[in-house]
Amino acid sequence: MTLLAIETSCDETAAAVLRDGQLLSSVVASQQEHLKWGGVVPELASRAHIIKIVPVVQQALNEANVDLNDIEGVAATYGPGLIGSLLVGLTFAKGLAMSRKVPFLGVNHLEGHLFSAMIEYPDLPMPFLALVVSGGHTILALVQDIGRYHILGETRDDAAGEAFDKVAKILDLPYPGGPSIEKLAREGNPEAVKFPVAKLKGNPYDFSFSGLKTAVLYYYNKLSDAEKKRQRADVAASFQKAVVRALSEKVALAVKKKNIRHVVVAGGVARNRRLADAISALAEKHDFEVYIPSLQYCTDNAAMIGKAADLFFRQGKSSPLNLPPRPNLTLTESSTD
Numbered sequence: 158m159t160l161l162a163i164e165t166s167c168d169e170t171a172a173a174v175l176r177d178g179q180l181l182s183s184v185v186a187s188q189q190e191h192l193k194w195g196g197v198v199p200e201l202a203s204r205a206h207i208i209k210i211v212p213v214v215q216q217a218l219n220e221a222n223v224d225l226n227d228i229e230g231v232a233a234t235y236g237p238g239l240i241g242s243l244l245v246g247l248t249f250a251k252g253l254a255m256s257r258k259v260p261f262l263g264v265n266h267l268e269g270h271l272f273s274a275m276i277e278y279p280d281l282p283m284p285f286l287a288l289v290v291s292g293g294h295t296i297l298a299l300v301q302d303i304g305r306y307h308i309l310g311e312t313r314d315d316a317a318g319e320a321f322d323k324v325a326k327i328l329d330l331p332y333p334g335g336p337s338i339e340k341l342a343r344e345g346n347p348e349a350v351k352f353p354v355a356k357l358k359g360n361p362y363d364f365s366f367s368g369l370k371t372a373v374l375y376y377y378n379k380l381s382d383a384e385k386k387r388q389r390a391d392v393a394a395s396f397q398k399a400v401v402r403a404l405s406e407k408v409a410l411a412v413k414k415k416n417i418r419h420v421v422v423a424g425g426v427a428r429n430r431r432l433a434d435a436i437s438a439l440a441e442k443h444d445f446e447v448y449i450p451s452l453q454y455c456t457d458n459a460a461m462i463g464k465a466a467d468l469f470f471r472q473g474k475s476s477p478l479n480l481p482p483r484p485n486l487t488l489t490e491s492s493t494d
């Protein structure tokens with residue numbers, strides 16, 4: 158089956174073509190409109206999607222060397238995300254499916270991240286443990302099968318990527334914060350400041366990053382301008398270390414308690430080298446396999462939406478053409494419910 162997949166849940170306009178589960182092309186147009194605002198402006202995002210969707214889809218078809226007549230199914234993200242952004246890709250995909258008379262499938266963006274490692278590891282064995290760490294989500298889940306997930310823990314406040322973005326703002330670094338902090342942290346000493354990792358009551362797999370962000374804010378704002386300049390890289394490195402520790406501690410706990418053999422780390426924060434190194438070190442110690450997608454499949458893209466769609470289409474599933482966008486969709490509400 159030759160599939161066209163579309164992703165417009167936030168600020169990337171993306172399209173991909175897959176044939177029999179194999180990726181033929183993946184195009185991502187990142188919106189530059191938001192840079193000067195230090196974060197995504199929803200109205201600007203939806204307007205940019207409207208302008209970019211046709212050329213992005215056309216480019217994906219060209220790069221895959223197919224035309225619309227070859228497309229046998231169309232998939233698009235229907236949630237979670239920004240309502241105006243979701244509507245652009247979803248409506249476009251439905252219109253295309255209707256006019257071509259091919260099946261349509263709405264994909265849960267989080268399931269896209271969950272299965273993103275399968276783009277490069279198609280035989281990834283299930284069950285696996287997935288750590289999805291992005292700008293909007295921090296989820297530790299057991300993936301028992303396609304459509305069967307058990308959420309072990311989630312963030313109670315900020316997502317890991319959001320913490321990177323907020324701390325970058327405090328340190329006066331450009332958006333998105335993750336890459337800026339990682340770059341600056343290379344020049345800093347991660348042992349310089351001991352930032353706290355939240356100890357939470359209740360579910361041992363839950364995360365919290367707002368206390369850490371506040372600790373950075375208090376620490377940094379007390380410094381003089383000269384100290385800020387001297388210590389900025391140390392603060393970035395120490396903050397990054399605290400996030401990596403918080404994330405890898407929960408993975409270690411789950412691996413020990415749940416007898417896990419395979420671990421996927423996905424989402425924008427999975428691009429972080431320190432996080433990848435920490436999980437790989439755990440893998441050696443506890444004898445499990447780690448699967449982290451290549452950089453371009455960690456951040457938002459349509460290849461992962463296509464991969465998830467392919468798994469569902471294979472099960473004979475599809476979605477009705479009146480499927481509404483779901484800005485607050487959760488992982489356990491499956492795409493084809």
Ligand code: KG4
Nearest residue numbers: 291292293318333334335425426429456457
């Ligand atoms: O998955 P994604 O593209 O979008 C969402 O679904 O949210 O993730 C974007 C997030 C941003 O918060 C960004 O700061 C973070 O991923 N990120 C990183 C790195 N690259 C991107 N965080 C830490 N280190 C990185 N190298």
Ligand code: ZN
Nearest residue numbers: 270291456457
């Ligand atoms: Zn995402």
